[in-house]
Amino acid sequence: MNCLERVLTTLGHKEPDRVPLFLLLTMHGARELGMSIREYFAAPANVVEGQMRMQARYGHDCLYTLTYAAVEVEAWGGEIVFRDDGPPNAGQPIIRRPEDIEKLEPPRVRDSSSLGRVLAITAGLKARAGDRIPIVGVALSPFSLPVIQMGFDKYIQLIYDRPELFARLMRMNEEFCVEWANAQLEAGATAIGYFDPVSSPTITPRELSRRTGLDIARRTISRIKGPVAMSMGSGRCLPVVDDVARMGAPIIAASALEDLAGTKTACQGRMTVLGNLNGIGMRRWTPAQAEAEVKKAIAGAGQGGGFILCDNHGEIPWQVPEGVLHAISDAVNEWGRYPLDWVGPS
């Protein structure tokens, strides 16, 4: 089986040859190419080369086009703050006062050079990988993007105190998100990771989220013309699994804060579970620990397919050593072969 066949089989809730592994590496490609993180992200060709080399090295089952989440606010006129030892972040918010929302104009995807770079990465990977390896793109949800458009504190107050301005911002963000996700699919992405941590009950109470973030997600996802993985960015998802299942997202990402087997059971064959290795914890794993964590995840959620092993956030931190990535990949090859006779019935 090639990577795409393996992933499609598990998405069909059948057992492929082995548990698929997504190593969602963004910055490690810079190390691979001997560049600074900033230099690496500046040219799409670097990221294409970095992704292809890492996939060849670890043998995992996807290519990842995420550079950094703030690339989206860059398109709205925001600045980016780079550092040498970690992910770039959004700089000063583009919305300083809630009233700024009245005059805000959303960017067009095709006019944005920052998004253009991601589309070029997507097309470049598609040209190299063809239909062998799934290409995973990312879109921040309309409901989560405002945290980096205006700052988290101001945004929470906007949700509670300024319903009209909140609604206006959501309308703009929704159009932007749909256009952005579909542009990536057209450029060659196989699936879109819909990043929506603010809809997670970790951040927003479930009842409020049902009226806001989850409802927006339902509408937005129905307009994205390809498979979507709902990711709450390592926030909790268990209390809203049913809401997400009804949205038509075929995949849900599980948090390390929750029980993986419990999440798989809650999905009841309606969604494939992605997760939930602890990326931050990974930094200090020994090879034996990496093997134990992989075994635990596979034992919890591997039986019957419907499972992709992955980190719990959607990005493996820069501080995670290559040795740990090798150990994870080796452990999947050792313990992830179907049938999972060593596990026992689920």
Add this chain to the structure above:
Amino acid sequence: MRELEQSARELGEALLSINRLAAREVITTATAKWGAVCTMEELIAPTLERIGAGWERGEVALSQVYMASLICEEMLPAISPTERPARRQPKMAIAVLEDHHQLGKRMVAQVLRAGGFELLDYGHGVRADSLVDRALGDDVGILLISTLMLPSALRVKEVRSRLSDSKTGIRLVVGGAPFLFDADLWQEVGADAMGRCATDAIRVVTALMDGEGGRL
């Protein structure tokens, strides 16, 4: 104290449902009855701590913790205790190390102030060297650090080593998402204590003043 318990329950409900008017009513009545210091220490602080404990268990959302501590902090001018600070305390300061994510810091500051403590705010994007210089200059006894990004959390090591070089007894309290996902990280970076939620700050600071350390 049955009355105080009843008020705490009412305040908790008002805060969790982001009902500013009801929360203000409870706090104003309590201040008139029991005075500002008692209201902060015996009503507001434990109520916020209970809300924070709910967040740790996954039953309360972060937006509720934020709004709850914001509403309490907004009430401070109306409470206006005669003594400042309302509590016996060492000098304290808080900063976001290197990072620019300010919500965690803002919440900790809101909680501590609403609970009757005073603290200096050193802002965000602060580097280890200038942070230590400022803390020494201000004769700070407890330094609180919030970080959201892992590399920033790791930079606490540098703060610790500079503090150790200076041979002062400044106690270091850390918090933020990286410390929640790696339970041993606070010790690795040399902190004296960590808080799992912003509302933990009161308990942690009080315990440090009593000479304890650790994940309190």
